[in-house]
Amino acid sequence: MASLVSRGRGRRTINEINMVPFIDVMLVLLIIFMVTAPLITPSMIDLPSIGKAAKQPDQIIQIILGKTEGVVEMKVRDQTTPLPLKELASAVKRAQASAQGAKDGVAASANSAVVISADKNVKYESVVKVMDTLQRAGIARVGLSVQLVN
Numbered sequence: 001m002a003s004l005v006s007r008g009r010g011r012r013t014i015n016e017i018n019m020v021p022f023i024d025v026m027l028v029l030l031i032i033f034m035v036t037a038p039l040i041t042p043s044m045i046d047l048p049s050i051g052k053a054a055k056q057p058d059q060i061i062q063i064i065l066g067k068t069e070g071v072v073e074m075k076v077r078d079q080t081t082p083l084p085l086k087e088l089a090s091a092v093k094r095a096q097a098s099a100q101g102a103k104d105g106v107a108a109s110a111n112s113a114v115v116i117s118a119d120k121n122v123k124y125e126s127v128v129k130v131m132d133t134l135q136r137a138g139i140a141r142v143g144l145s146v147q148l149v150n
Contacts, residue, residue, distance in 0.1 A: 057113040057141065061095050063088070063134075065118035065126055072130060085129065089137030096139075117145035 062075040073082050076095045083091050096112045114134060118127050127144075134142050 059095075059112045061092055061112060061114045062145070063092075063114060063116045063130060065116070065122045065130060067119055067121060069126060085133060088130065089133055089139070092134065092139055093137065113141040113143060114139055115143050115145050 059076065064073040064075060064080070066073065070085055071082055072085060072088055073080050074088070074091055074095065075081075081091075092114060116127060116130055116134075131142060
């Protein structure tokens with residue numbers, strides 16, 4: 001009977017993680033990715049680009065939105081004039097009608113562009129109000145000025 005009684009602690013529990021199965025799975029996944037990676041063709045993404053118009057505008061009318069609300073500045077041929085928002089549409093139409101090289105107001109408005117530029121602290125709502133005012137007045141070529149960041 002003495003041989004049945006075990007002396008000592010008996011079986012010890014293992015407190016370590018067995019890493020061999022984990023390493024086996026990771027190596028199989030690595031081989032799968034190494035085999036399939038060359039088979040994947042890189043796709044091309046068509047990003048929008050800034051195109052050039054067929055004909056450059058005769059004149060550019062720049063609308064500048066500053067920090068003061070309700071007052072905008074109109075810049076035509078290096079002449080800046082402050083205007084209230086209510087008078088903006090009529091002033092732009094007058095500037096388009098008096099474009100150089102145009103025989104009548106219709107030809108001038110067809111080939112003169114309006115560019116809106118705003119300070120970075122101006123609310124977007126103000127820019128939309130100016131765009132809406134110009135659109136309701138029937139001004140066709142309205143764009144936004146952008147600053148390229150390198």
